[in-house]
Amino acid sequence: MPTTREQTNALRQAIRIDPNYDDAKIRLQTLQKPVEKIEPLPRLASQLEVTSSAPLVVSKPNRLETVSRITKYTVYKGVLLFFTIAVGVYITILIANLGGYIDEIFRGEIASSIMGMAMAGAFDDMSQEEKDARIAQIEWQMEEDMGLHKSFLLRTFGFLVNGLTLNLGEAYMSAFFRGVFQGANQSVQITVLERLPYTILLVGVSNFLFFFVSVFVALFLSRNYGGIMDRISVLLAALMSAPSWIYGIVLIVLLAGQLQILPFPKTIDLKFAELTPEYIRLVLSQMVMPVMAIFLSLFFTGVFAWRTFFLIYSGEDYVDMAKAQGLSNRVIERRYILKPSMPYVITSFALMIITLWEGSIALEVLFRWPGIGSLFYQAVSNFNPTSEHHYVFQGLEKP
8 A cells, every 4th residue: 555655745746637636635634634633624525425426437348348359359460460471471482482492492302302213223124215204204293293383473372382381391301410310201290390399388488487577577666666676677688688598508507517406408309209207307307497598588678678668657647646546556556557558568578589589599409409499400400491491481470
C-alpha cells in the first residue's frame, strides 16, 4: 500500500489535473487531519451523497467475445505470417538460383548417382553405344523427376513447395562430426526433424526463463528509478551486450575448468538416443551452460529496454489517479503499467529471439549441442548444399 505521504502527493497531483475532483479534496482533508478530530461537514456530506447516488458503472467484457476476438486475430496473423514466410523463401530461391545454381546442384547429384551405378557394374555387360544411350536415358528421367525440364517459374515454385514441406532430398553425410554419426543418403527431412527439437528445447527454455525474470526485474527497477540498482543495470546494459558464444566460453572456463561445478561439453550421440533417465540427465547437464549463456546475452539489454517502457507508462495521469485512490503497487503495476506496455514488450522479445537464432550456429558448435546450428556447420564442412539450403529456409520460417 502507498504511504500517507505518497497518497497526499498523488491527491494533490489529481486536484491539479482536475480542480473539480471533490472526492480527492475530501480524501486530502482526511489525510491532513487527525482521525479523531474529523467532523462531517454538511457540504462534504452532501457531496458524498451525490457521488454515492451516481456510482461509476464499469461493464466487464464478455468472455466469449474476448475469446472470439483473440481467435480471429491469431488466425489472421497466422495466415499473414505464412504468406510472409512463403514470399521470403521464394525470394531466397530466386536469388540462390541466379544463373541456374540450384539446377547445377541437382545435375551434380544426378551425375554422382550415375557414377555410382557405373562403379557398381550396372553397365558392364553393355557396349559403348548401349552404355551411352542408357546413361542418357537415366539422366533424362532423373532430370524429369526433379522437375528440371519445366519452365523457370514452375521449377522455382516446385522448389518453394519442397522447401516449405522439408522435402529437400537426401543428405550425403557419411562421416563422423565430433562423434555424431550421420549415415549416408539420409533424408534431409529426417535429419532436420531429428535435430530441430534440441534447438527448440534450448532456445525455448532460455527465452522462457529470460522473459519472466526480466519482466519482474524491470518492474522492480522502474519502481526504484534513480536508485543504486537502477544505475548499475544501466551500466551493465552498455557493458554486457555480447553474443551468447562469448558468454559460453567464459562459462566453460569458469564453471567447468576452474570451479569444476559443471561438466565440460560432450557430444550427445543421437544414434543411441533413447528417452531414459540417464539420457535425460545427460541432456539436462549439457544444457545448463548454453541456457545460461543465452540468458546472460539477452538479460541486461532486455531489462534496460523494458524498464524504459515501464517508466514511460508509470508517469501517465491515470497512474497518478490510481495512486490517489489508494491502490496497492502490485495492482497499479499489473493493471496500469504492465498491461498497456505488453504489446511493446512482446514485440521487443520477438525481435530478440530472431537475433538469438542468428547466433545459434556458433553456440551449438561450441557446446557440441546436436541442434540445427551444428547441423548447418556440418553441412558446410562436408559441402552438402542440400542441407545448407534447408537451413536457410528453416531460418526464414522462424517468426
